[in-house]
Amino acid sequence: MLFKTLSRWITATMLVVTLAVPATAAAELLDRVVAVVNDDVVLLSEFREELTAARAQLAQRDIQAPPEDQLRRQVLDRLVMQRLQLDAAERAGVRVDEATLDAAVRQVARQNDLDLPGFRDALQREGMTMAGFRERLRREITLQRLHRSAMDQRINITPQEIDQFQSQIAEREVEYRLRHLLVALPEAASPEAIESAREKAEGLRRELTGGDANFATLAATHSDGRNALEGGDLGWRRAGELPAVVAGKLSDLQPGDVSDVLRTPSGFHLFKVEDRRDAERHVVTQTRARHILIRTNEVVSDQDARRRLSALRQRVLSGESFAELARANSDDKASATEGGSLGWVTPGSMAPEFERVMQRLDPGAISQPFRSRFGWHIVQVHERREQDTTETYRRNQAAQQLRQRKEEEELELWLRQLREEAYVDYRLEATGSS
Known part of the structure; x- marks a missing residue:
C-alpha cells in the first residue's frame, strides 16, 4: 500500500x-x-x-x-x-x-x-x-x-472469523472503485449532534442525486475522512474490506450510483461507485528448487563465500550429489536437512534478489554464486508448474479484507480519540493572510 x-x-x-x-x-x-x-x-x-x-x-x-x-x-x-x-x-x-x-x-x-x-x-x-x-x-x-x-494492538483476525467471512461474503469476487464522504461524529455525541450530522449527510446526498453536484468536489469540501483532499478516492476495494453496514449495500449499486446515508460509530457515510469488476482467478508459476547458502561473518568474507560456492557448483557439475553437498555445507539448516530443497516456491515468497536469479534459470540449471540479504547462494531449478492458487489466495485475501474492514473503522476512531485528547488552538484567521 x-x-x-x-x-x-x-x-x-x-x-x-x-x-x-x-x-x-x-x-x-x-x-x-x-x-x-x-x-x-x-x-x-x-x-x-x-x-x-x-x-x-x-x-x-x-x-x-x-x-x-x-x-x-x-x-x-x-x-x-x-x-x-x-x-x-x-x-x-x-x-x-x-x-x-x-x-x-x-x-x-x-x-x-x-x-x-x-x-x-x-x-x-x-x-x-x-x-x-x-x-x-x-x-x-x-x-x-x-x-x-x-492497529496491530487493536485488531486481531482469527481463523474462525476468516471461515465465517468466506461463507457470508458472496460478493468476494467483485471489486468496486469507490469514493467516500464522511460526516464525523464526536465521541459520546449528543442526540442533537447526531441529528445535525445526519441532516448534513442527507443534504449532501440530495445535492448529489439532484444531478448537478460533483462527489469529488463535495468530498474535498465537506468530508471529515482522511481522503477528503483526494476527492474521497478510495481506489479499488472489495466489499469485505469495508464496514459490514457498507458491504451489504454495494451489490445493489451500479457505476455512478450513490449509496444511502450509512451510519457507523465514526459517523455518517456516503459512497459512490465509480466502477466495478470481477476479480480474476489467481494462477501463478511455481518453481521447485534447492539451494546452498553460505553466510558471511567475521571469519567468512564475501570472497570466501563466493569461492566456496564456486567450488561446490563445480563439484555438482562434475557429478556429485547436490543434496549431499547441501546437507554438508549449507548454512540454511532448515533446507539443508532436506538436501537444500525449498519445495514449490510461489512468487513473492523469497527475497527479491534470490527470486530474480531463480526465475532466470532453466530447469536443471545451476546458478553462479550470488548474494542476497541472507548471504551467498547457489540455486538449482528442478521444474516449474502452473498452479491455481485461487482458494489459498482468496483465504489470504479474506484475512486482509477483514483486517482492512476493521482498520477502516478503528483508524477513524483512533484518530478521533487522538484529536479529542489534544490541546489545539487555531489561529489562522488572526494572521489575516492566506
Missing part, C-alpha cells in the same frame, strides 16, 4: 511551485503561528506550502477546489492531525532509518521512470530540494508505521 499511495502523492507534490516571497517577508512569515498543537505549533509558511500542494493535487485529479475558506480549513486540519500523529510516533519510538528512506526514494524515482540524478533534477525544477522531499517521505513512512503499530 505504501508505494501506491506515494505514487499518487509524488505526482501531486511535483506540481508544487515555490511561492515568490521576499526574503524579509519570508523571515517574518516563519514567526507566524496558525495553530498550537499540544507543545508544538504549525507555522504559516508550512500552511502556505501545504495549501499550494493541495491545490495542485486537486488540479492534477481534475477536481474542482472547494471554496477558499473550506479548503483552508481542510488543509489546516490535515496539518494538525499530522502533528498529533508525529508526536504519537515519537512517543511510541517509531523511527525510519536512513537505509529504509534511501530505498523508498529509489522506489518513488523508479515509479516516475527516473534514476536518482534525474529525480533530483526534476525536484529542483519544481522548486523542491532532495532534502525537503526526503523529509516529507520520512513523515509519510512514519505515519504508515504508526498506523500499523496502533
Whole structure:
C-alpha cells in the first residue's frame, strides 16, 4: 500500500511551485503561528506550502477546489492531525532509518521512470530540494508505521472469523472503485449532534442525486475522512474490506450510483461507485528448487563465500550429489536437512534478489554464486508448474479484507480519540493572510 499511495502523492507534490516571497517577508512569515498543537505549533509558511500542494493535487485529479475558506480549513486540519500523529510516533519510538528512506526514494524515482540524478533534477525544477522531499517521505513512512503499530494492538483476525467471512461474503469476487464522504461524529455525541450530522449527510446526498453536484468536489469540501483532499478516492476495494453496514449495500449499486446515508460509530457515510469488476482467478508459476547458502561473518568474507560456492557448483557439475553437498555445507539448516530443497516456491515468497536469479534459470540449471540479504547462494531449478492458487489466495485475501474492514473503522476512531485528547488552538484567521 505504501508505494501506491506515494505514487499518487509524488505526482501531486511535483506540481508544487515555490511561492515568490521576499526574503524579509519570508523571515517574518516563519514567526507566524496558525495553530498550537499540544507543545508544538504549525507555522504559516508550512500552511502556505501545504495549501499550494493541495491545490495542485486537486488540479492534477481534475477536481474542482472547494471554496477558499473550506479548503483552508481542510488543509489546516490535515496539518494538525499530522502533528498529533508525529508526536504519537515519537512517543511510541517509531523511527525510519536512513537505509529504509534511501530505498523508498529509489522506489518513488523508479515509479516516475527516473534514476536518482534525474529525480533530483526534476525536484529542483519544481522548486523542491532532495532534502525537503526526503523529509516529507520520512513523515509519510512514519505515519504508515504508526498506523500499523496502533492497529496491530487493536485488531486481531482469527481463523474462525476468516471461515465465517468466506461463507457470508458472496460478493468476494467483485471489486468496486469507490469514493467516500464522511460526516464525523464526536465521541459520546449528543442526540442533537447526531441529528445535525445526519441532516448534513442527507443534504449532501440530495445535492448529489439532484444531478448537478460533483462527489469529488463535495468530498474535498465537506468530508471529515482522511481522503477528503483526494476527492474521497478510495481506489479499488472489495466489499469485505469495508464496514459490514457498507458491504451489504454495494451489490445493489451500479457505476455512478450513490449509496444511502450509512451510519457507523465514526459517523455518517456516503459512497459512490465509480466502477466495478470481477476479480480474476489467481494462477501463478511455481518453481521447485534447492539451494546452498553460505553466510558471511567475521571469519567468512564475501570472497570466501563466493569461492566456496564456486567450488561446490563445480563439484555438482562434475557429478556429485547436490543434496549431499547441501546437507554438508549449507548454512540454511532448515533446507539443508532436506538436501537444500525449498519445495514449490510461489512468487513473492523469497527475497527479491534470490527470486530474480531463480526465475532466470532453466530447469536443471545451476546458478553462479550470488548474494542476497541472507548471504551467498547457489540455486538449482528442478521444474516449474502452473498452479491455481485461487482458494489459498482468496483465504489470504479474506484475512486482509477483514483486517482492512476493521482498520477502516478503528483508524477513524483512533484518530478521533487522538484529536479529542489534544490541546489545539487555531489561529489562522488572526494572521489575516492566506
